[in-house]
Amino acid sequence: MEKKKELTVSAIENGTVIDHIPADKVFQVVKILGLDRVSTPVYFGINVESKKYGTKGFIKASNKYFETEDVNKIALVAPTASIIEIKDFEVVNKQTVTIPDSIEHIVKCFNPNCVTNKEHDVPTKFTVIKDAQGNIKLHCHYCEKNTTQDKLEFI
Amino acid sequence: MSISLKNRSLISISDYTPEEICHVLDIAEDFEKNPHQNLLNGRIIASLFFEPSTRTRLSFETAIQLLGGNVIGFSSTAGTSIQKGESLADTITMVASYADLIVMRNPIEGSARFASEVSKVPVINAGDGANQHPTQCMLDLYSIRKTQGTLENLEITLVGDLKYGRTVHSLVEAMCHFNAKFNLVSPVELKLPSVVKQHIKDRNLEYHQYTELEDAIPHSDIIYMTRIQRERFPDPCFATPCWRTPSPTAVCCTRCRASTRSTWTSMPTRRLITSSRHKTASTPVKL
Numbered sequence A: 001m002e003k004k005k006e007l008t009v010s011a012i013e014n015g016t017v018i019d020h021i022p023a024d025k026v027f028q029v030v031k032i033l034g035l036d037r038v039s040t041p042v043y044f045g046i047n048v049e050s051k052k053y054g055t056k057g058f059i060k061a062s063n064k065y066f067e068t069e070d071v072n073k074i075a076l077v078a079p080t081a082s083i084i085e086i087k088d089f090e091v092v093n094k095q096t097v098t099i100p101d102s103i104e105h106i107v108k109c110f111n112p113n114c115v116t117n118k119e120h121d122v123p124t125k126f127t128v129i130k131d132a133q134g135n136i137k138l139h140c141h142y143c144e145k146n147t148t149q150d151k152l153e154f155i
Numbered sequence B: 001m002s003i004s005l006k007n008r009s010l011i012s013i014s015d016y017t018p019e020e021i022c023h024v025l026d027i028a029e030d031f032e033k034n035p036h037q038n039l040l041n042g043r044i045i046a047s048l049f050f051e052p053s054t055r056t057r058l059s060f061e062t063a064i065q066l067l068g069g070n071v072i073g074f075s076s077t078a079g080t081s082i083q084k085g086e087s088l089a090d091t092i093t094m095v096a097s098y099a100d101l102i103v104m105r106n107p108i109e110g111s112a113r114f115a116s117e118v119s120k121v122p123v124i125n126a127g128d129g130a131n132q133h134p135t136q137c138m139l140d141l142y143s144i145r146k147t148q149g150t151l152e153n154l155e156i157t158l159v160g161d162l163k164y165g166r167t168v169h170s171l172v173e174a175m176c177h178f179n180a181k182f183n184l185v186s187p188v189e190l191k192l193p194s195v196v197k198q199h200i201k202d203r204n205l206e207y208h209q210y211t212e213l214e215d216a217i218p219h220s221d222i223i224y225m226t227r228i229q230r231e232r233f234p235d236p237c238f239a240t241p242c243w244r245t246p247s248p249t250a251v252c253c254t255r256c257r258a259s260t261r262s263t264w265t266s267m268p269t270r271r272l273i274t275s276s277r278h279k280t281a282s283t284p285v286k287l
């Protein structure tokens, strides 16, 4: 029943609901997924009450489904997010995002002197390092520097 | 178990297992005894210096000549296609079609790893910016093993700029393979980065931090001094040398240049390795 109540805020017929986004990361997720540039309706909520996390944010994108690579992008800023695919107002698929072990192409290395920033034909490649507190660092395959979460910049 | 490094690049010291590192040191030892070996006869080695580094370049080029190889390349990018905006990938691909091996120095961090991925011939990293300089680390390990007779179970004291000194970080990483104990002596502002300390902890090895060298000397097998790199500091007061010279009883090993001149790991050093076990000439060293 509870799920029903959540979705009725602005139920979508077809598309994707991204739920359990940290309240302060919604706009970042919108930007990462390019939802600020689509012509289809996008609804979002911030500081919504959540039993699990206190407050949360969500995004509902009509007529939009995401590829694994996009889901990976979400995982970097919103590791607790769940991706719910809707067809004809029904949930057809629900998955939590997982932070991949390696990230390619999608994030910039923070080091301005890294070959990935100096040469235009070198795609970025990182190993994901997770510490005991759950913080994520991206270890650059090339310059071997760690990009921390606060310096994350998407390409 | 036989170790073959045929066609292997050397980009970062962490690419090599402890066995492979020791294998390289064994070969270097043999070269020291027999410097004139015609192993590179008929081979062309590219020496690509995207920034000038006289010592590093001459060390490599001398080593190549001693081994009977021929050198092509450049000592700075002046007058090359790179100045016309040629990409690194294009330069490396082109050079790899002429040469059997590429030695590259480049101020861009990660450039060596990238070069090794686009090159069909092995690449030796002769320094990629502030990132890695693995042959220098090999030389440090060689000098340590030569003076101590072993790399295992040593207590190594690292002194000076432990924050920015890339050779320190590589050496710590490499010595972690060999059950070392670390004494870290530096001003508070130049302490070893926590990432590197974490690496020591991950290996269940010990380290102690000091601000005075005297406190660490009595129980050190090796004292590794770094030059304070003035150019790194926005605040000139940190750049003022605050290190007294090591106590006169310490025995210095500054013979790296002479002892390894003939190997490809050759790298004249401005750093000072002080050994407590092995008596060599005590030479005053300017840091």
Ligand SMILES: [Zn+2]
Binding pocket: A109, A110, A111, A114, A115, A116, A140, A141, A142, A143, A144, A145, B110
């Ligand atoms: Zn990088």
